[in-house]
Amino acid sequence: MLQPNRFPEFDGHALVVPIADKKSGLRGFIAIHRDGGTSLGATRLWRYDSETDALRDALRLSRLMSYKSAVAGLNYGGAKAALMLPPGGIKDRKLFFETYASFVDSLNGQFVTGTDVGVTDEDVRVMRRKTPFVIGSKVDPAYYTAVGIVGGIEVALQHVFGSPSIKGRSFAIQGIGKVGGNVVAMLYREAQKIYVADTDTAKVSALKKKFPRIIAVPSSLILEQSVDVVVPCALSGALNRRSITKLKCRIVAGSANNQLARDHRKPDVGTLLHRRGILYAPDYVVNVGGFVSVVDEFVHGKPAKQRILKKIGNMKKALTAIFDASAEMNEAPDAVADRIAESLMEKSAVRRTAAI
Numbered sequence: 001m002l003q004p005n006r007f008p009e010f011d012g013h014a015l016v017v018p019i020a021d022k023k024s025g026l027r028g029f030i031a032i033h034r035d036g037g038t039s040l041g042a043t044r045l046w047r048y049d050s051e052t053d054a055l056r057d058a059l060r061l062s063r064l065m066s067y068k069s070a071v072a073g074l075n076y077g078g079a080k081a082a083l084m085l086p087p088g089g090i091k092d093r094k095l096f097f098e099t100y101a102s103f104v105d106s107l108n109g110q111f112v113t114g115t116d117v118g119v120t121d122e123d124v125r126v127m128r129r130k131t132p133f134v135i136g137s138k139v140d141p142a143y144y145t146a147v148g149i150v151g152g153i154e155v156a157l158q159h160v161f162g163s164p165s166i167k168g169r170s171f172a173i174q175g176i177g178k179v180g181g182n183v184v185a186m187l188y189r190e191a192q193k194i195y196v197a198d199t200d201t202a203k204v205s206a207l208k209k210k211f212p213r214i215i216a217v218p219s220s221l222i223l224e225q226s227v228d229v230v231v232p233c234a235l236s237g238a239l240n241r242r243s244i245t246k247l248k249c250r251i252v253a254g255s256a257n258n259q260l261a262r263d264h265r266k267p268d269v270g271t272l273l274h275r276r277g278i279l280y281a282p283d284y285v286v287n288v289g290g291f292v293s294v295v296d297e298f299v300h301g302k303p304a305k306q307r308i309l310k311k312i313g314n315m316k317k318a319l320t321a322i323f324d325a326s327a328e329m330n331e332a333p334d335a336v337a338d339r340i341a342e343s344l345m346e347k348s349a350v351r352r353t354a355a356i
């Protein structure tokens with residue numbers, strides 16, 4: 001039995017629930033970082049090498065959700081589920097998600113979830129028939145996440161070049177899935193150049209048909225393109241001590257959660273980026289659009305575009321303040337954002353309960 005509190009990612013989490021069911025092949029963890037009565041966080045289905053990897057991902061991502069929620073002014077606890085893709089694939093996908101939904105349901109609304117990498121809209125519909133504690137069936141979170149990413153890019157361009165205009169700027173987008181694909185669509189008309197890479201080459205071919213001017217490059221080379229903005233929209237840890245030495249950009253702003261690899265050495269990756277003069281838009285600040293949209297659905301039943309866009313506009317103001325403070329104090333923007341989030345969490349009523 002794994003002990004969550006033995007891992008460096010453990011941060012006084014309120015609750016960690018192991019999930020296992022032989023018949024469906026379901027295995028994974030639900031992690032609740034802060035228990036606010038209702039804790040929100042999506043469900044990821046991934047080919048984890050071990051239970052330890054899945055648990056550590058759930059711990060890391062649920063913590064990030066608390067920070068995201070705090071900076072967005074949404075007083076929910078952060079949570080996340082990490083499900084392990086069975087080695088031979090899922091035999092009965094409907095059964096797999098129905099079984100998972102019953103675990104979610106057993107938490108009686110303490111955990112409310114939606115889609116992340118590997119979970120489809122159809123999976124959400126299957127779950128929705130088993131539990132009310134699944135959201136995101138009435139909005140397209142990836143679209144709103146992309147709206148926020150483009151907004152964050154504009155704020156960063158303003159900070160670095162004195163103008164938020166996309167016109168004439170160049171971009172390298174790592175991962176053209178649900179979010180990255182939408183970002184390409186939003187930048188395409190005005191951008192001077194857009195390089196893209198995805199390990200799934202079929203996605204690249206399909207996108208190239210829609211947007212013929214995009215330039216496909218191998219995944220191993222996407223981060224080192226000479227561009228204004230690198231946009232990581234794939235998986236965690238894209239920016240590490242080695243990969244950042246290859247960057248030839250002024251700005252990094254993308255949707256992937258936990259973009260900065262954490263290795264507990266000093267100076268950390270965020271500080272190294274800052275020292276290199278590369279402006280990093282903190283992931284959980286700029287990728288809040290999807291979260292805002294599902295919270296709008298959760299609170300109001302029927303999501304409203306104008307309400308969601310207004311909150312994304314608030315994020316742009318928060319990001320401007322983070323960049324200004326970073327410049328003033330000569331401190332990495334991710335460190336500034338963490339401090340703001342921690343002080344907001346300190347003040348908020350969301351509880352931390354005993355860890356299991």
Ligand code: NAI
Nearest residue numbers: 141142145175177178179198199219233234255256257290
């Ligand atoms: P997705 O699964 O639709 O797209 C990810 C894409 O990245 C896939 O096409 C995959 O083939 C590609 N990929 C994986 N490794 C790669 C690599 N090394 N190089 C290039 N491409 C690679 O996922 P989605 O929804 O677009 O999310 C992207 C990232 O944004 C994830 O980290 C997710 O956690 C984060 N995010 C997504 C939100 C959403 O609303 N969908 C909200 C907030 C964060």
